[in-house]
Amino acid sequence: MTSIGPAVTAEYASGAAHIIENPFRCDNCHGLNIGGARVLSLPMNTAREDAMGAYWHSQDPDYWHPQFVQGQDYPDVPDHVARPASEAHTCMSVSAYMSAILMARSVIEAVAKDNGIDSGNLFKKIDAMHGKGLINEFAKKTAHTIRTFGNDMAHGDFAVEVDSADAKGVVTFMDYILREVYQAPAELQRLQDAADARKTA
Template sequence: MLVDTCPRCGARAQFEVVWIGKPGSWSRERYPAALVCIACGSPVAGDVSERGHHILGLWADRVTGKEFPDVPRHIAETADEAHRCHSIKAYRAAVLLARSVIEATAKEKEITNGSLIKKIDEMFDRRLIREHVKDGAHEVRHLGNDMAHGDFIDPVDAEESGLILTLMSELLEEVFQSVARVQRARDLRAAKVTGSGA
């Protein structure tokens, strides 16, 4: 059956092949095709096997990122870019960017000395992050380091990349977002006190 994740509606959906072209010179097994998602009715371009019995890949023409409103802009943009890479299945790029986000977060907190291991540990020592968030950051570092040093032996799969992005987001949540929420609550309380004259 022609089932894949629809790049338009995001659903795990069935597809109908409406057109099959000729394979490109770069691959004789991949036939360019136009498909329609049965779930949302959108046309989607992709590659199928000869005669269109299997989907070999759908082209994600819509990329999805993630917003981090209380994170400093340059870090938030990199984190968003990591999510956009993930959405187009560029998993190695997603992991590498997630590693950069962790390093940039340490730098933002003026932790600039030593290796990334030391920087993550220092964020914990300075009580910027809790222990499990620190451990998560180390997981991002492990996978990111392999790649930063040119070890592309093991491909990164969707699950791994998704998990790494979650761990990255948890760090941003802990260091920036949650702190900003507490500050907003304080500001609101202070404004009320001033307003009531108490």
């Protein structure tokens, strides 16, 4: 990234620190981003703009706008399940941790419904998935952990905060469930088809 300030550098106070923001141009794609940093003090004279611009020659921004938004591809997962699963990853990438957990919880329920398990609460749906052989014992425990994390928020209880480690764990194990139910069987079927093709060749 290359700073294209300092003439348009913005500066405003935030508590005891100043926040300076500056436009940058990507050296690869030439797209524009805004980089920002928190500093304790800035010069109060005619050299202010030059000083703020020079700041970026020795420092990297603390944060960027827009943030890098990252979804996920699930080629072997039905679209109506894959889209919310990808959205859980997108929420993670912009630090929307509660939203990521809530979306992951909803994905588990969508998996159950996609496999004909419509009745009962999510607890019963997860047990039914295990009973039908869709998920193994470890995946069952994983799904119940995701359900537990998301339950309070699903019912409007937000008193207990979640952090990035919580959300990352939930989304990672959501992916495990999708692999167990959809992706691994699809990969195995392709391998079996390839093996059968070799026999008949």
